[in-house]
Each structure stands twice: as C-alpha cells, then as structure tokens.
Amino acid sequence: MTAVPRLTITQDNQFWFDAVREGRLEIQQCSNCGTLRHPPGPACPACRSFEWKTVESSRRGTLHSWTIIHHPQDPAFEYPLAVGLIDLDEGIRIVADIAGVDHDTLEIGMELEVGFSEHAHGEILPQLRKPGGDA
Numbered sequence: 444m445t446a447v448p449r450l451t452i453t454q455d456n457q458f459w460f461d462a463v464r465e466g467r468l469e470i471q472q473c474s475n476c477g478t479l480r481h482p483p484g485p486a487c488p489a490c491r492s493f494e495w496k497t498v499e500s501s502r503r504g505t506l507h508s509w510t511i512i513h514h515p516q517d518p519a520f521e522y523p524l525a526v527g528l529i530d531l532d533e534g535i536r537i538v539a540d541i542a543g544v545d546h547d548t549l550e551i552g553m554e555l556e557v558g559f560s561e562h563a564h565g566e567i568l569p570q571l572r573k574p575g576g577d578a
C-alpha cells in the first residue's frame with residue numbers, strides 16, 4: 444500500500460497537470476513582464492500581476508543536482524531511486540525522478556530531457572531521461 448499522496452489539483456495548477464497528461468510540459472509566463480515561473484501560482488513573483496499565459500517547454504535541459512534515495516521505501520517506486528533537479532533550457536527548474544540512466548554516470552551539467560510516466564495513482568508526471576528516448 445503506497446503512502447504517496449494523491450495530487451492536489453487547484454485552479455492555479457490544473458492547466459499544468461492537464462498538459463502533462465497530454466504529453467506537454469507547459470511553463471507559466473507572466474503576461475505583464477514575461478517572467479517564467481514554476482511551480483504554477485496565481486501571481487507573478489516579479490511584478491505581482493495575476494495575468495498569465497503559458498509557453499510550451501522544449502523539455503530539454505541539464506542536470507542541476509540529484510540525489511539517490513534508498514530509504515524510506517514505498518511500493519510505488521523502485522529503489523535505489525534517483526531524483527533530479529533539471530535546469531530547463533527555458534530557464535526554470537523542475538524536480539522529477541530519473542529513469543533509464545545508470546546512477547554511476549549521473550553528473551551535474553549532463554543533458555537530460557523530460558518525458559512522462561505513470562505514477563502511483565495513475566497520474567502522469569514528468570520523468571527525466573537521456574535525450575532521444577520515447578516521451
């Protein structure tokens with residue numbers, strides 16, 4: 444039995460989860476000053492505008508940092524579990540698990556891309572992979 448909580452979908456983040464389910468990674472952008480932001484939120488941290496739109500990410504980036512999780516273990520994941528923080532080419536960062544990469548070869552600055560995978564409760568979420576793989 445997994446202890447992973449279910450997603451909390453709000454009017455501020457629903458667009459993001461809807462896009463991910465359709466295989467797109469969208470980034471919220473302030474309509475007033477153009478600042479990109481993630482995670483999604485109601486107001487721009489730069490100018491406090493509530494007006495926003497989205498831009499679609501290239502899903503390419505470089506590994507900023509990562510960790511290998513051994514404990515505690517949850518049946519929803521396989522261990523050891525690599526979790527990375529990626530600097531997307533657009534300039535924002537997201538956190539996701541890393542799949543299909545030998546943990547011994549992980550290094551800061553390596554190129555990765557964002558794919559998608561199904562998680563504990565059937566939700567689709569980003570997953571970091573080597574470039575050129577299947578989405």
Ligand SMILES: [Zn+2]
Nearest residue numbers: 473476487490
């Ligand atoms: Zn702004």
